[in-house]
Amino acid sequence: MDSKLPKPGFQSSLKRPGFSANPVKTILPSDRIGLKIPLTTNLLNIPERPKFRAASPEPNPKPLINRTKLRRSKSVSDLRSDLKSFNLKRNGPTFAPIPAKTARVASKPLMSSKSVDNFKKPATSSISRTASVPVIKRNAVTKTAPTKSNATKSATATASASSDEPKAPVKKKFAPYDFKGKYQDLLERHKELKEKLQKNQEAMGQLETLPDLYDESQTQLFATQEDLKNSKVEVECLQRECKSQEVKISSITKCLQKTKDELDSLLETYKQLNAEHELVVKEASELRERSANLFEENSSMKIELEECKDQLFQANIDRKDLHNQILDLRGNIRVFCRIRPPLQSELDRNLCGWNYLDEASLEVNNFESLDGKQKANHKFSFDYVFHPKSRQEDVFEMVSPLIQSALDGYNICIFAYGQTGSGKTFTMDGISEDAGVIPRTVDLLFESVKNYKRMGWEYKIKASFLEIYNEVLYDLLSNDQKEMEIRMGKNKTDIYVTNITDVVVETASNLRHLMHVAKQNRATASTVGNERSSRSHAVTKIELIGTHKEKGEISIGSINLVDLAGSESPKTSTRMNETKSINRSLSELTNVILALLQKQDYIPYRNSKLTHLLMPSLGGNSKTLMFINVAPFLDCFVESVKSLRFAASVNSCKLAKAKKNKVLNMNNSDW
Numbered sequence: 001m002d003s004k005l006p007k008p009g010f011q012s013s014l015k016r017p018g019f020s021a022n023p024v025k026t027i028l029p030s031d032r033i034g035l036k037i038p039l040t041t042n043l044l045n046i047p048e049r050p051k052f053r054a055a056s057p058e059p060n061p062k063p064l065i066n067r068t069k070l071r072r073s074k075s076v077s078d079l080r081s082d083l084k085s086f087n088l089k090r091n092g093p094t095f096a097p098i099p100a101k102t103a104r105v106a107s108k109p110l111m112s113s114k115s116v117d118n119f120k121k122p123a124t125s126s127i128s129r130t131a132s133v134p135v136i137k138r139n140a141v142t143k144t145a146p147t148k149s150n151a152t153k154s155a156t157a158t159a160s161a162s163s164d165e166p167k168a169p170v171k172k173k174f175a176p177y178d179f180k181g182k183y184q185d186l187l188e189r190h191k192e193l194k195e196k197l198q199k200n201q202e203a204m205g206q207l208e209t210l211p212d213l214y215d216e217s218q219t220q221l222f223a224t225q226e227d228l229k230n231s232k233v234e235v236e237c238l239q240r241e242c243k244s245q246e247v248k249i250s251s252i253t254k255c256l257q258k259t260k261d262e263l264d265s266l267l268e269t270y271k272q273l274n275a276e277h278e279l280v281v282k283e284a285s286e287l288r289e290r291s292a293n294l295f296e297e298n299s300s301m302k303i304e305l306e307e308c309k310d311q312l313f314q315a316n317i318d319r320k321d322l323h324n325q326i327l328d329l330r331g332n333i334r335v336f337c338r339i340r341p342p343l344q345s346e347l348d349r350n351l352c353g354w355n356y357l358d359e360a361s362l363e364v365n366n367f368e369s370l371d372g373k374q375k376a377n378h379k380f381s382f383d384y385v386f387h388p389k390s391r392q393e394d395v396f397e398m399v400s401p402l403i404q405s406a407l408d409g410y411n412i413c414i415f416a417y418g419q420t421g422s423g424k425t426f427t428m429d430g431i432s433e434d435a436g437v438i439p440r441t442v443d444l445l446f447e448s449v450k451n452y453k454r455m456g457w458e459y460k461i462k463a464s465f466l467e468i469y470n471e472v473l474y475d476l477l478s479n480d481q482k483e484m485e486i487r488m489g490k491n492k493t494d495i496y497v498t499n500i501t502d503v504v505v506e507t508a509s510n511l512r513h514l515m516h517v518a519k520q521n522r523a524t525a526s527t528v529g530n531e532r533s534s535r536s537h538a539v540t541k542i543e544l545i546g547t548h549k550e551k552g553e554i555s556i557g558s559i560n561l562v563d564l565a566g567s568e569s570p571k572t573s574t575r576m577n578e579t580k581s582i583n584r585s586l587s588e589l590t591n592v593i594l595a596l597l598q599k600q601d602y603i604p605y606r607n608s609k610l611t612h613l614l615m616p617s618l619g620g621n622s623k624t625l626m627f628i629n630v631a632p633f634l635d636c637f638v639e640s641v642k643s644l645r646f647a648a649s650v651n652s653c654k655l656a657k658a659k660k661n662k663v664l665n666m667n668n669s670d671w
């Protein structure tokens with residue numbers, strides 16, 4: 001860079017006649033930047049002006065070219081070093097004596113006040129642009145390095161440019177011998193130059209701050225650039241944020257639109273609901289009115305209901321009485337005859353001749369198989385005759401009124417009598433797919449108990465299962481060997497068995513389960529007439545204890561369902577003792593019934609366990625139904641006729657009118 005600066009030798013190239021060979025010349029920073037101000041430090045040592053005028057130095061265009069280059073290449077560091085060198089030289093420089101020509105140039109205002117002001121300005125903006133400073137200096141250079149003619153022109157132009165600028169000193173003319181005058185003039189000029197120097201020094205002092213300002217500006221610039229970068233990043237972030245916010249805003253807008261739609265629909269719904277609410281309120285008030293009316297009606301109806309209940313209770317009593325009167329009219333002991341059909345396995349057996357005259361009478365005859373001649377013809381009448389095609393439900397339909405009587409507080413006894421294999425067990429128990437009288441009775445009982453409950457009756461149902469085998473009592477619900485006896489009850493009309501298991505049953509299925517257990521425990525064996533013959537009398541006893549708390553009424557009824565052992569001819573029996581016992585007990589049964597028929601004073605109830613147990617049922621305070629079961633076969637003809645005769649005689653037997661059980665005290669712990 002220094003190479004671009006004008007060489008010190010440049011000055012020496014100027015022809016300065018009268019000056020010493022090596023004048024001390026300092027190039028001020030202002031000179032470097034265009035203000036070429038050669039100053040002498042000791043103006044008092046100015047040599048004497050030669051008597052002749054030195055020729056004007058030839059204008060040298062070379063420095064101008066160099067300055068142009070300088071303008072382009074000046075940097076802040078150059079300025080800084082220039083300033084340093086300037087400061088060094090300023091403090092103790094020695095100025096070369098001012099040649100006349102140079103002094104004349106120097107006497108011109110070096111800088112317009114405007115230019116000085118430019119220097120004085122901190123010019124933060126212009127400082128950052130390093131090229132701007134030399135621009136000002138260039139102008140100055142142009143003005144300070146003129147040719148002879150140009151210098152004169154420029155001095156004139158400058159003087160005329162501004163009245164504020166100091167006017168160019170008027171050149172005094174002295175006589176060649178007026179050295180004193182010349183000296184005085186030089187002194188004045190020296191003074192003026194000194195003042196200018198001072199001013200320039202001040203201006204240069206201002207310039208000293210430029211590097212610092214530059215550094216500061218540079219730092220600020222870096223910081224600003226950094227800030228700019230950060231700001232750019234921030235702007236990018238903000239733009240991204242902005243985009244995401246825009247997306248969010250759009251989704252929120254959609255949501256808001258959706259919510260608005262929902263709100264609108266809700267508003268619509270609300271309006272509808274509000275309208276409905278108004279209607280409901282209206283209806284509610286109407287309903288309240290109706291409710292008040294109904295409440296009044298209800299209270300009056302309650303009174304009526306109570307009256308109706310009383311009437312119903314009384315009507316029920318009347319119904320029971322009427323029902324029992326009908327049964328009484330039919331007879332307290334009723335006999336139903338049932339002829340069973342031959343089984344598939346029995347189709348090869350000869351049948352008797354059966355004529356069913358009407359629903360209550362039949363005719364039976366035996367045919368001699370060989371000649372086909374009729375030997376005997378017997379006609380019998382019963383309360384009802386069930387022919388072989390009669391179904392189980394037909395049978396039970398005729399039985400059910402008796403079950404109703406048991407709920408009304410009567411003792412009921414239903415038993416099946418007949419030869420072995422004649423269908424007693426089928427009639428009483430039935431088979432799994434075709435239930436007999438006992439299971440159907442259980443169902444009807446629990447169904448009726450429900451209906452009675454509506455009328456205020458609560459029923460407790462107890463069940464016990466007893467077997468009489470070879471005149472010994474067995475509890476069919478217990479496997480324990482127990483001492484069991486038949487005893488007379490406190491009221492002298494009722495019979496009970498000691499140590500027997502009686503179970504309170506809540507449901508029909510509960511009772512059916514007990515029946516199944518009892519059936520499993522019953523003694524059976526194979527006979528000629530039946531593969532699984534019942535070799536004992538089985539008695540199922542169901543007790544019904546009804547209470548009507550409101551009326552303080554108690555109804556106690558019982559049902560004895562008896563499946564008798566089958567009678568068997570001793571000729572065909574393989575178990576003689578068993579057969580004898582069965583036949584004897586059945587014979588005692590016929591004796592008792594015949595005694596009752598003949599109205600004998602003594603009725604031999606205690607001759608057998610069976611008659612003793614059935615005493616209340618046969619003796620009067622009971623409604624009794626006897627099934628006479630008959631097998632249809634010719635080889636059973638004799639036994640069938642015997643049974644039918646017995647049944648017919650029983651049917652004609654008039655038992656004493658059955659009485660309703662005495663109502664016991666409700667607190668009786670027996671129940």
Ligand SMILES: Nc1ncnc2c1ncn2[C@@H]1O[C@H](COP(=O)(O)OP(=O)(O)OP(=O)(O)O)[C@@H](O)[C@H]1O
Nearest residue numbers: 340341420421422423424425426530533534565566
């Ligand atoms: N009405 C009927 N319809 C169809 N089958 C019947 C009918 N009555 C009885 N039976 C059948 O005849 C057979 C003998 O009947 P059941 O066992 O009831 O005779 P029972 O009189 O009880 O004999 P036992 O006295 O020896 O016990 C059984 O297989 C039974 O299913």
